[in-house]
Amino acid sequence: MTKDENSAKRPTLKDVALAAGVSVATASYALNDVGSVGGDTRRHVLEVAARLGYRPNLSAKAMRTGKTSAIGLILPDLTNPFFPALAQNVVHAARESAYSVFVTDTQGSPEAERAAAQALIQRGVDGLIWFPINDEDTLAHLTGGLPVLVLDRDNPRHDLIQIDVDSGGRMAAERLIRAGHRRIGVISGPTDVRSSRQRSESSAEVLRRHDALAWHLHNAYSFDLEPTVAAAVADGSVTALCVGADLIALGAINTLRQRGLRVPEDVSIIGFDNIPYGALAFPGLSTINIPVEEMGIEAVNTLLRRIAKPTESRRRLVFDVTYVERGTVAPPPTP
Amino acid sequence: MTKDENSAKRPTLKDVALAAGVSVATASYALNDVGSVGGDTRRHVLEVAARLGYRPNLSAKAMRTGKTSAIGLILPDLTNPFFPALAQNVVHAARESAYSVFVTDTQGSPEAERAAAQALIQRGVDGLIWFPINDEDTLAHLTGGLPVLVLDRDNPRHDLIQIDVDSGGRMAAERLIRAGHRRIGVISGPTDVRSSRQRSESSAEVLRRHDALAWHLHNAYSFDLEPTVAAAVADGSVTALCVGADLIALGAINTLRQRGLRVPEDVSIIGFDNIPYGALAFPGLSTINIPVEEMGIEAVNTLLRRIAKPTESRRRLVFDVTYVERGTVAPPPTP
DNA sequence: CTGCTTTAATTAAACGTTTCATTTATAAGG
DNA sequence: CCTTATAAATGAAACGTTTAATTAAAGCAG
16 A cells, blocks of 8 residues: 555656656657657657657647647537437547547527537637537627638638538429429428528429429428428328428328328328438438538538638538438329 | 737736736636635626636646546447437536536447547546446556446446346336237347346346247347348247347338338337437337436536545446337237 | 734746757868 | 857746745734
């Protein structure tokens, strides 16, 4: 029971320098591969550092350099099946560049979002990847000059990564037209965000052009359909549905089945998002795929570039979507 | 274009002290509500700090105190539907105590897991919430004396939060027996982890006692059934399935349907985990619920307590599970 | 009024880095 | 052999906090 039982304090740079017989400055230069350090000395320091298991104290480094090698990821809701894959890829891409990620889930609350941003800034993150609740530029004055990458929303001052939702909405509508449907309902998700609204409007526009738009309703982002929507879905007024979000689409399928209608024999459905659930349904949900994985990776890359070059001109990346055919589209029933 | 365009550097404690006309020490004491500071002075400092929008630099604080107010969360796979709810609640509970969370997803790779732990430790997190890949005590020597809370796995030295899987496995089996089934198959998930293995063994044991165990196979944690499992499921040898993981259960339902069998009319199924997908299936998957939300919250609480009192005796929390009846259990078909 | 205790405030060291400015040693040039 | 340039290494300051040690002021008993 000696005093230092197993308290083996992590070795500090001073310890390394001491053990290597050089000054702290030299040790630092050697380890960071800067300054002018003799080849032998450098090797020796590295060797000693390795032997002692030296790992720099990142807090100290952060204080000195003003960089934390950490970024923040602000998401509305981790349990929204759209986000885990995004978060996963952000975390991985970040790690490849030796960055760590503070993940924050704001539960769809703008106040929580503000608080989260504040907390992260206070922590001194080098940048933020931010999937905001809405399009409002509320964080602008909070973030100050901090590098921010905004996902899927509009924002006048930050780097943007977006999705070509128009094309997605059109693809879905066209697919249903091509299958022969002429009475098609559109359900859009939350309507207070441009990107979300636009999906369904693009669909609706195509359908209108073919004179095939039966109605256009909207529903909260939820598996549960609001009564009026549920009624419209199952009252026989349509033979197909163009839905702005997979989760709602799955809810629609559920409603249809509960009322004795079959998918896709009686009603065809196309969703949007390609959340993992969709592939697991029976039959699998046909949908518009959003390349979340790539988006996550590119978000990190873009943010890190911005961190490195704060003055570079604003970037705006638009990702293509693709139609994923599974099992929920069929020709309309023959009456 | 003055020099300090909009570079409005964040005010430091020195700035506050200066503006308030006190020493840095006094400002610090006042803000942290310690030491002996006169009531007037304290109020004044607080007022000035608020006016300047002062937020302490956490890196500096961390270096001085050795505490970062950050914890790490190490998960095997965020896209595994079991985890997002857990992560969400960890993040929230942590925020309530002014802690931030580094989230790491190790993609089921032990090397990645080690690397992640190293990185987090280097960052100086105050503790780790760790859902390990397996039961091996591999991180023990890495973590040193760092407070660690282990989720759902066995570990001899750390605080533990576990699930009463035995009771869950039994509940599932008993429910099927009670429904009248006598030819029941058991599918277990990954078998290299005690907690996972035990679920199905408890089920199997009950079934054996009732002479109702048709077979006991296992399958990777995946929606796709391995050929032998798929064959067994659909060859008519059983009227019910007791599955150690919802994801596999959903895969089984899919397989059954593809082969023309109905759930639950022809085959009843009970899963385990209560992942969100299950509720969205049609009919909803009957399953054993694990209180992930509470687990997440309690994980944070337990970890923070351990951080505060490192010498307290080891804690081990076992959470009860509950059976959730949805739509996949029915009496066996009458031949 | 003196000496002692309490309260309020301050000074300065320390945490572990990075990095500027400086010193020392070595080599090159005349 | 002296000067000067270059290379290698070092000393010390700084980053923004906390906190132990110290001082100054005030209150109060005797």
